Amino acid sequence: MRRLFLVIIAALLAAASAYAGSDGFLKGKVLRIDKETVAEVGSEGSPISISLPVPGLSLGGSAKLSLLDVELALKQAAKDDDIAMIYFNYDNFSAPTSACEEIRRYIREFSEAGKPVVAYGCSLGNGPYYMASAADRIFLNPKGSGSLNGLASQQYFLKDLLDTLGVEVKLIRHGKFKSAGEMYIRNSMSPENRQQYQDILEATWSTMVEQMAASRGIEASQLREWISNLELGTADTWMDKGLIDGLKYKDEMEDYICHLFGTTEPDAVKRVNLKEYVKKVKKGSGKKVAVLYADGEISRDGNEIAGEKFAAQIAKIRKDESIKAVVFRVNSPGGEVVAADIIRREMELLCKEKPVVASYSSYAASGGYWISVGCNKIFCDNTTLTGSIGVFGMVPNVSKAASKVLKVNFETVKSDPHAGAGGIFTGLDAEEEAWYQKEIEDIYTNFLNVVAAGRDMTPEKVDDIAQGRVWAGKDALKIGLVDETGSLLDAIDYIAKEAGLSKYKIVVAPEKQKGFGMNKDKKEKPLVHVQDMLSQPGFRAMAIMPFMTVDPENPFAL
Amino acid sequence: MKKFLTVFALLAVCLGAFAQNTGKDVLKDLEEKPLDEKASKKAKPEKEFDLFEIKALARMGYGWHLMDGTEFKGGFAKGNTEFFMNITEFDLTPVKWLTLSLGLDVKWDWYTPTKDYGFAMSGDDLVLGTTAAGMDNYKSTLNTAAFTFPLGLTFRIGSIAAVTAGAELAVNLPKNALIKDTYKIGTKSYTSTEPAGSIPQWGWNAYARVTFGDLIGLYARYYPQQPLIPTAPFGVTTVGLVLELF
Numbered sequence: 161m162r163r164l165f166l167v168i169i170a171a172l173l174a175a176a177s178a179y180a181g182s183d184g185f186l187k188g189k190v191l192r193i194d195k196e197t198v199a200e201v202g203s204e205g206s207p208i209s210i211s212l213p214v215p216g217l218s219l220g221g222s223a224k225l226s227l228l229d230v231e232l233a234l235k236q237a238a239k240d241d242d243i244a245m246i247y248f249n250y251d252n253f254s255a256p257t258s259a260c261e262e263i264r265r266y267i268r269e270f271s272e273a274g275k276p277v278v279a280y281g282c283s284l285g286n287g288p289y290y291m292a293s294a295a296d297r298i299f300l301n302p303k304g305s306g307s308l309n310g311l312a313s314q315q316y317f318l319k320d321l322l323d324t325l326g327v328e329v330k331l332i333r334h335g336k337f338k339s340a341g342e343m344y345i346r347n348s349m350s351p352e353n354r355q356q357y358q359d360i361l362e363a364t365w366s367t368m369v370e371q372m373a374a375s376r377g378i379e380a381s382q383l384r385e386w387i388s389n390l391e392l393g394t395a396d397t398w399m400d401k402g403l404i405d406g407l408k409y410k411d412e413m414e415d416y417i418c419h420l421f422g423t424t425e426p427d428a429v430k431r432v433n434l435k436e437y438v439k440k441v442k443k444g445s446g447k448k449v450a451v452l453y454a455d456g457e458i459s460r461d462g463n464e465i466a467g468e469k470f471a472a473q474i475a476k477i478r479k480d481e482s483i484k485a486v487v488f489r490v491n492s493p494g495g496e497v498v499a500a501d502i503i504r505r506e507m508e509l510l511c512k513e514k515p516v517v518a519s520y521s522s523y524a525a526s527g528g529y530w531i532s533v534g535c536n537k538i539f540c541d542n543t544t545l546t547g548s549i550g551v552f553g554m555v556p557n558v559s560k561a562a563s564k565v566l567k568v569n570f571e572t573v574k575s576d577p578h579a580g581a582g583g584i585f586t587g588l589d590a591e592e593e594a595w596y597q598k599e600i601e602d603i604y605t606n607f608l609n610v611v612a613a614g615r616d617m618t619p620e621k622v623d624d625i626a627q628g629r630v631w632a633g634k635d636a637l638k639i640g641l642v643d644e645t646g647s648l649l650d651a652i653d654y655i656a657k658e659a660g661l662s663k664y665k666i667v668v669a670p671e672k673q674k675g676f677g678m679n680k681d682k683k684e685k686p687l688v689h690v691q692d693m694l695s696q697p698g699f700r701a702m703a704i705m706p707f708m709t710v711d712p713e714n715p716f717a718l
Numbered sequence: 719m720k721k722f723l724t725v726f727a728l729l730a731v732c733l734g735a736f737a738q739n740t741g742k743d744v745l746k747d748l749e750e751k752p753l754d755e756k757a758s759k760k761a762k763p764e765k766e767f768d769l770f771e772i773k774a775l776a777r778m779g780y781g782w783h784l785m786d787g788t789e790f791k792g793g794f795a796k797g798n799t800e801f802f803m804n805i806t807e808f809d810l811t812p813v814k815w816l817t818l819s820l821g822l823d824v825k826w827d828w829y830t831p832t833k834d835y836g837f838a839m840s841g842d843d844l845v846l847g848t849t850a851a852g853m854d855n856y857k858s859t860l861n862t863a864a865f866t867f868p869l870g871l872t873f874r875i876g877s878i879a880a881v882t883a884g885a886e887l888a889v890n891l892p893k894n895a896l897i898k899d900t901y902k903i904g905t906k907s908y909t910s911t912e913p914a915g916s917i918p919q920w921g922w923n924a925y926a927r928v929t930f931g932d933l934i935g936l937y938a939r940y941y942p943q944q945p946l947i948p949t950a951p952f953g954v955t956t957v958g959l960v961l962e963l964f
Contacts, residue, residue, distance in 0.1 A: 183749060245741070278745075296742040326864050682776035 165264045185422030186276075188244030189430040191237050196434050198255035198263065200455050200521050201226040206473070225438055226260045228451060230238045231649045232441045233434060234266035237383060238273040247417060247431070248287040248295055251281040256522045257364065258541040260291055262647040264371065267294040276420070280413050284338030284398065286311065290368050291377040293403075299416075302407040304395045308372075308664040317347045326560030330588050331369075331662065332596045334604035335550025335628025344554065356629050360545060363632030367542040376403055446663040447484045449656050450477050451648070453670065454488065458495030458503065458527045461522045465492060467499030471506040473670055478510045485659035485668070486516045487651045488535055494527030497551060497603055503531040504610065508647045511535060515658040519651035520544045520642065527629055529641075530607060536658070539651040540644040547641055549611055550628025553596060557587030576623075615640060767812060776804040776821070779937055781958020783827070798829040800956060802866070804963075817872040822865065825888070829860040836927040859897045862917060864890045868925060880929050886939070927960055935960050 165391035214382075232489050237243040246267065255263060271277045281288060292298045298328030322329060322344060329344040347359075366380070368388075373380040386392055386401060396531035398404045408416065421429045452474065458463025461718055477483055488507065494500065511534055518524070518532040520540035525548035532538065540546060562568040562585065570585045581592040588596065606621040610625060615622070619639065625631075625639045636642045644650075656664045783798040807821035826923065879951025901908040929935030939956040 185751070186744075274739045274741060274744055276741035276745045276748075296740070296745050419753060420745070422751075422753060424753065 163474070173450045186244040186420050189432050190417065191243050191246045191434060191437055192431050193246060193253060193434045194249040195252040196230075196254070197224045198227055198230050198253075200227055200256065200259065200489070201453050208685050218473050222400075223317065223437065226627065226668075227262065228436045228648055228666070229257075229441055230259075230263055230434065231266055232443065232666075233438045233648060234263070234270055235649065236441055237437065238266075238270045238275065243275070243432075243437075243668040245275055245420065246277040246295075248277060248279040248292070250279050250292040250444060253288070254289055257543045258522045260287065260373075261367070261541045261543050264291060264294040265647060266649075270577050271296050274381035278417070279406070280410075284308075284392075286368070286403075289403070290372060296671045297406070298404040298410045298598040299406045299413060300395050300398060300404050301409065302395055304407075305393055307390065307392045308383075310387060311365045313357050313361060315343060315349065319345055319347045321605050326558075326564040326588055328557040330555045330557070330593060330596075331389040331552060332554070332600050333550065333552035333628070334600050335552075335626060337546070337630070338550030338628025340628075341552050341554050343587040344556075352627075352629075359635065359656050360630055360632050363635050364543045366614055367632075404564075421683055443667075444663065446665055447659075447661055448480075448482050448667045449485045449487065449652055449659070449661065450480075450483045450663045450667050451487045451489055451652065452477060453491070453668070454503070454528070454531060455521075455650060456491060458499045458531070460496055460499045462495075465495065465499070465503070467496070469529045471502050474503070474506040474510055477669060478506075478513055482663060484514065484664070485655040486510065486514055487648070487655055488516055488518045489521060489609070489651075490518060490524035490531050491521035492526050492528030492531075493523050494530070494548065497527065497530075500527035501606075504534065507531060508534050510547060515655050516656040517651050519646075519648050520546055520633070521648075524549065526628075530610060533611050535614075535646065537651075537654065539644050539654070540636065540648070541650075542632070542634040542645055544636070544642075544710075545630050546636045547625070547631040548620065548627055549607055549626035551600050551607060552628075553600055555582050555588050555596070556584055556665060559585045561588070586646040624712070694701065720900075730737050762796070763867050764962055765768065768830045771809040771811065773807045773809065774805065776807045777960055777962050778803045779958050779960035780941070781937065781956045783829075784955045784957065800825055800827045800958070802826075814872045815876070819868070819870050819872060819882075821868045821870075823868060823886075825864050825866055827860075827864075829862075830857075855902050856899065857902075858897050860897050862890060864888045864921070870925070870927075877932065878930070880927075880935075882925075882927040882929075884925055886923050888923065890917050890919055890921060923956075927959065929962055934962070 237246070248267070267277055274663045276297070277295040278297045278299070279292040280299045281292065282301040283301065284292065284304065288307060289308060298518075303671070311407055329341075331341040331345045333341065336350075336352045337356050339350065339356070342350060342353060342615070367381055370380045373383045376383075390400065395407050398408060415424075417425055418426055418429055423429065454465050454470065456462075458467065460464045460467050461469075466583060474493040477486060507516070516535045518535035518538040520528075520532075520538065521544065524532060524540070525546050529546055529549065559570050562570065572580050572586055574580060578592055578595075580586045582588060582596070605619070608622045610617045611617070611626070613624045625641065631639065631641060631643065633645060646654075652666060763816065779802050781800045781802075783800065802823050803823055804824040805822045807819050809817050809819045811817045866886045868884055868886040868887045870882045870884040872880050876881045896911045896913065899910050900909075923939045923941040925937060925939045927935060927937040937958055937960045940956075941954040941956070
């Protein structure tokens with residue numbers, strides 16, 4: 161018996177010595193994350209890119225990786241014996257904020273699986289450092305620099321300009337925080353609007369600071385102090401504070417990477433770009449879990465989320481028996497109420513037949529929240545913007561401007577007292593304005609009821625947290641607007657379990673944009689499309705999030 | 719109790735050894751690890767393999783048939799060579815050390831006797847006999863061509879060597895098999911060609927190949943059937959050099 165014990169112990173020790181850490185240099189490939197653009201819904205791009213003389217528009221263009229593919233790739237890479245490490249060039253990486261949050265997490269998990277992550281670049285800022293801090297080692301060009309300044313939102317106000325021109329804008333809304341449209345009727349922020357933006361920025365930035373500080377083993381308060389005192393600038397200042405690990409030129413980085421693989425020959429180190437590796441991502445097999453993307457503004461017949469067309473897509477998924485569960489991935493600031501409700505109704509039918517979970521990306525606010533609030537569960541990121549449960553309508557009247565500036569005068573003949581109400585050359589009289597206000601109130605009540613039903617709250621409780629207020633994901637969690645913080649993959653895993661699927665295949669709907677699509681730059685999101693408003697007589701109720709100059713998709717622009 | 723504590727302590731050590739290192743820990747070890755300068759310069763990347771690959775002109779080879787018996791004109795040939803060239807190959811590589819391949823090659827064989835023969839005509843028949851310097855003599859060579867379909871399994875030992883074994887179906891081209899007769903009478907030479915007669919349409923062989931550094935290697939084939947005279951009691955062994963082109 162004694163001998164048997166000793167033999168077992170000896171065998172265990174032998175096995176342990178075989179597994180105890182790395183005896184040799186790295187074997188396998190370097191997974192390079194360099195010059196990648198990640199978007200919610202990827203696009204294949206095209207071999208030819210033509211820029212048009214219209215800001216924000218281009219034909220063709222470079223491929224964008226989808227966030228889903230990137231997350232699956234990073235998760236697969238952590239277990240793939242062929243991938244030894246990640247090399248991340250933070251200069252050339254572009255992704256929306258919440259996508260950064262999710263990708264960062266999977267980079268950390270890659271490291272926790274025992275594989276190194278090394279980041280390198282020439283300049284640091286909010287976004288680059290947020291991503292770079294996920295790495296085990298951060299290197300900076302010796303002449304590089306950068307700063308962490310925090311997040312800012314700048315808005316402009318047009319009341320004085322419009323008054324000068326003679327344009328009158330009637331903003332009819334419910335919700336003291338429903339600030340969409342304020343820019344047309346005020347010269348400064350309302351106190352409520354200021355408060356909500358302050359809270360959003362604080363929630364988003366504190367999330368980022370906490371994660372950056374934790375990665376570097378320092379207190380978040382210490383990092384905030386350095387940021388407030390403008391103590392970060394040249395490469396040496398970053399080194400002195402321990403926020404980076406070394407200063408290297410590109411050739412020195414090459415030598416460093418080669419050393420990790422036990423060689424002095426760069427050609428001996430195999431590399432694979434994330435763009436290539438993503439093609440090897442396994443999306444599983446067996447019964448299907450569909451990821452349904454709602455990406456963009458909601459309208460009746462626009463290019464992004466067109467109400468009827470999108471509803472038909474949902475119906476198709478509902479009728480597809482091979483799809484056993486659905487993740488509703490929402491990245492929308494909202495839009496037209498009618499279109500949103502058409503989609504909501506179709507989602508309601510889907511939820512009756514299949515398990516559906518909502519997963520929020522950069523924003524799922526106002527109409528974006530309306531269409532998804534009925535799902536079984538809602539996941540979001542800490543930096544997601546959601547809520548904005550409020551409604552507004554806007555009616556401009558340019559008749560005075562036309563008369564004053566263009567010397568064009570209008571006269572209206574009516575069959576009934578209120579014919580032509582809400583037109584851009586007629587505006588609203590007091591009675592019509594009151595009528596529109598009542599419409600808005602009714603729609604707001606509907607919104608409250610929709611949310612109350614979806615979140616199992618009373619309409620009164622919803623009203624307390626609504627009022628058009630936008631919430632960051634971590635705050636939305638506290639007040640019950642969402643159920644859990646987690647990534648898109650977390651949502652997929654959850655709903656697969658709910659559907660009783662141990663093995664499943666991920667399918668995407670709608671299919672990603674291919675080839676020579678018109679790529680609309682999504683950087684600027686106006687409150688409403690003024691041009692649209694001017695072209696459509698009458699009133700449109702809008703449930704859309706207010707405009708932020710610091711684009712929630714990319715707060716690192718400043 | 720003492721034994722229990724000892725075992726427990728040892729197990730704790732083993733579990734600690736099993737504990738997962740993070741990427742940071744791994745980097746710390748590697749950064750401090752000195753490089754073996756000699757070894758580091760020799761390090762070469764391993765060749766990449768896709769699960770499914772189609773190659774063209776993957777390899778070519780030149781070999782020698784080891785044949786026994788008398789000369790082929792009415793007998794068996796000696797001192798014969800072959801040249802083959804791969805046209806296309808389909809590879810299935812489920813793991814980087816194992817590949818299943820199916821190829822299409824084209825092969826030419828040249829059979830030539832090792833010596834000249836004296837000849838005489840007996841009516842229309844050519845009678846061969848010994849010859850000597852200065853006498854009239856006769857020589858014939860046989861050229862054949864075939865398409866072959868090698869099916870093989872390759873085992874790779876890193877990037878050092880690869881061993882392949884398999885079987886090959888040969889589709890001979892009888893119409894292309896020609897005997898070239900060369901008559902030397904006095905100081906003049908006369909040549910003529912004639913069909914080789916019945917060359918079997920189908921044939922097969924087993925083959926093996928060893929390549930080094932994915933570049934050059936040796937191969938061997940064994941034809942259980944004599945390619946020229948199927949009823950012969952023994953087969954033909956071919957050995958040669960192979961050059962990997964792909």
